[in-house]
Amino acid sequence: MAGTALLMTAPFSHGDAQTAASTTEGSWMIRVRAxxxxxxxxxxxxPSLGVKADQITVSDKIFPDVDISYFFGKHLAAELVLTYPQQHDVKLGSTKIGHFKHLPPTLLAQYHVxxxxxxxxxxxVGVNLTLISDVDIAVPGVGRLDLEKSSVGVAGQVGADIRLAPGKFLNIDLKRVGIGSDVLLGSTKVSAVRVDPWLASVGLGVRF
Known part of the structure; x- marks a missing residue:
């Protein structure tokens, strides 16, 4: 009888333990990533400047980001990704022609499987708003170029949180973000650039 009672209660106890573990995790999560x-x-x-397609390029970069997530339940969450303004070099072919800064906050709705x-x-999936500032771009013989001050685009994401300890996680994440800008000579559009970066990151998260 004692053995039968133990077998009957063991699955229930294990389920209770899992439920208790999940309910101790709060609705907020902060991740810090590279x-x-x-x-x-x-x-x-x-054509008027003899510039071929895809000759205007933006430098790749590694930088930190912080994201704040709120869980509406076990499966659904919202994530806001933040960093500080990042400076990128701009090249025309192999020649550096200047730089600019961008600030790319991104808001995503997530489904946790x-x-x-x-x-x-x-x-x-979500939306990215990129704010462009400190544009300093010039082409010899042509003059100074400018960029639009903002860009709005769609963002997609896949990733995983790996539990290391109660409330502590290793995070890996991959995003594709739509970022683009018209290139202006004075008030005239002379080109359009699509940065559309892949964003790969790894870091640590705390849920509370």
Whole structure:
């Protein structure tokens, strides 16, 4: 009888333990990550200047980011990704012609597939707002060029949180973000650049 009672209660106890573990995790999560930006570098040709398509490029970069997530339940969350303004070099072919800064906050809605597992994969989709500043670009014989001050684009995401200890996680994440800008000579559009970067990151998260 004692053995039968133990077998009957063991699964219930294990389930209770899993439920208790998941309910101790709060609704907020903060992650700090190292992020690698790889630009797609697509640009329109400028026939009047003898510039071919895709000759205007933006430098790749590694920089930190912080994201704040709020969980509406086990499966659904919202994530806001933040960093500080990042400076990128701009090249025309192999010649550096200047630089600019961009600030790219991104807001995503996420679905967490296995919210109670050790490895917790998720997918996300959202919107990116990139603010462009400190533009300093010039082409010899042509003059100074400018960029639009903002860009709005779609962002997609896949990633996973790996539980290291209660409330502590290793995070891996991959995003594709739509970022683009018209290139202006005075008030005239002379080209359009699509940065559209891949953003790969790894870091640590705390949920509370």
């Amino acid at each position: 992020l690698s930006l790889t630009a797609a570098n697509k640009s329109d040709a400028i 296995l919210p109670d597992a050790i490895v917790r994969p998720y997918i996300g």
